[in-house]
Amino acid sequence: MARKNINTLFIANRGEIALRIIRTARRLGLKTVLGVSDADANSRGASEADVVVRLGPAPSAQSYLNIAKVVAAAKESGADAVHPGYGFLSENINFARAVAEAGMIFVGPDPRALDAMGDKLKARAVAIEAGLPVVPGGEAETAEDAAKIAEKTGYPLLIKAVSGGGGRGMKRVDKPQELRSQIGFAMSEAEAAFGDPRIYVERFIASGRHVEVQVIGDGKRAIHLGTRDCSIQRRFQKLVEEAPAPNIPDDKHRAIENAAVKIAEHLNYKGAGTVEFLVDADNFDFFFLEMNARIQVEHPVTEEITGVDIVEQQLLIASGAPLGYEQRDIEFQGAAIEVRINAEDPDADFRPSPGMVTKAEWPAGAGVRVDTHIRSGDSISPNYDSLMGKLIVHGATRGEAVKRIAAALKTLHVEGVKTTAPLHVRIMDDARFQKGGVDTRFFEGLKNG
Structure with missing residues (x-):
């Protein structure tokens, strides 16, 4: 190169x-x-x-x-x-x-990889070619197509936008009577958000965990930087991320990481990417979901446990440098947790809270990192995503990291707009989270608890 x-x-x-x-x-x-x-x-x-x-x-x-x-x-x-x-x-x-x-x-990756991973159906086909397991399902142009797929997958099932992301164009269907209306809603939402109404349906795994692997490749070979767990979500949008994914057997952990490298090398992938998997919390079977061909919001937790600057690697590889690491060079140290601080009111169904931030005091101290662009006097525009910043902590153990982020959240002080910080305090204090290994149903349990 x-x-x-x-x-x-x-x-x-x-x-x-x-x-x-x-x-x-x-x-x-x-x-x-x-x-x-x-x-x-x-x-x-x-x-x-x-x-x-x-x-x-x-x-x-x-x-x-x-x-x-x-x-x-x-x-x-x-x-x-x-x-x-x-x-x-x-x-x-x-x-x-x-x-x-x-x-x-x-x-970033070359157009061929972007094309393959930007379309969920193409990505699914590439994963199958690479030998990765996928969730049973398929493309559906009509409700009748979806009904035929449902006969094989059973209910509940999940409708997804082919060009989707961020939870948009995704609908859960629990019974046949809901299928036609939810297909219509998903297609309309996908068309509005992405200009592409195509959808597909797949089996919904109720006790699923969202586990992803950070990969870096130079077009010839690839390595992984370990797993992240992003299972705490609201309406398919991530709230909390941590690395490594907790409470997964070592052999399954290695298998998930190896599968991510396998598809990256199959694509001759260049740059940083994230391979996402759905892991059945009951038996730890895992299935390829998609690959994000870019840097992720949650990349700091990976940087904290590996010491690798992922943006630096993106720039070096883009300039034509070969991958500077062998897999054996990557050493994993401790655990890291990230929470997204959004200008939203969690007590009002996460209604956006744009406006001037009259005061912003962010946590600091050993093992604490804050990635933010918001200062006292800055404004949150209604034109963009409500993310104000990310609070990231690192600890020698997961237990230490949980305690550290809980303490840091209590020192975060924002005035002028509502934020999701109080919600994160509740999450950190929840015994299920403290134990580790929660699935994607966690938020509903928190809300109803």
Whole structure:
């Protein structure tokens, strides 16, 4: 792989991930250019980037999601490479191609991998080719198709958008009488969110755990950086993440990690990616779900237990450097937990709480990390995701990490907007969480308890 110098990096994102990328790029001696909407012109990221370029008005469609504007801004800034972060255009194959056609490096996998993993049906087929187990199911164009699949899978089943993510276009169906209406809802939601109404259905595993594996590849070989458990979710959106996934037998742990490397190498994957699995909490059977061909919101917990800077690895591999690690080089130390602090009111069905943050005091101390772009006086815009920041802790043991994050949460102080911090205090105090190994039904039990 030929080396290509990256001297100037354009960050096509906002919020905490933009700031996160800027800081690693700066440590590597790169000049940073941040594309911002009008709403983010005075953001913390804008104050730390070397150069700031306006993309357009606050609505994402007119700024962060406008491929032509983003590529033109990056090109005009003299950037050698574009880092897409997560969300927005990070897995958009047309954006990756446009960046390359403009003569810049896309910091991420090549279009072939994006195409294969960006469509859940294609990803499922690739997983089968690579020898990974998948959840029984299939594509359904109509309710009749879904009914035929349900005859084989049984109920409950899960409807998923082919181009989906973040829980959108996903519906659970518990009985045949609900199937037709839920298919219609899922297709409409998928069309609105992704411009693609296609859906598929699969068996719903009630006692499922959401376990994922961080992989890094250079197009020739791949390694894993261990597991993460993301089972605590609300409406299929993650609330708490930890590494490694707790209370899984060692042989199953190794099998899940090896399966992730297997599909990454099958794809000749280049860059950082996350392979997601559904693990049956009753017997630890596991099934491939999807692969996220980008950096994940929860990547810090992996960094904390491995000492690997994942953004740095993305940039090095994008420049043509070979993978700098062998699997035996990766040593896992202790446990890490991350909670997402969102500007939402958990007591009002998680209603968004935009507005000015009149005070933001974030935790600090040994084993405590905060990734945030929010300072006192900053505003939470209704135009974007409500994520304010991530509180991450590391401990020598999982028990120590649980105690550390519970203590840190109680020192977090935000005024002006509602946040999800009180909910996380409840989660950390829950005996089921403290024991470890909860499944995706945990949140319903917390809500009803």
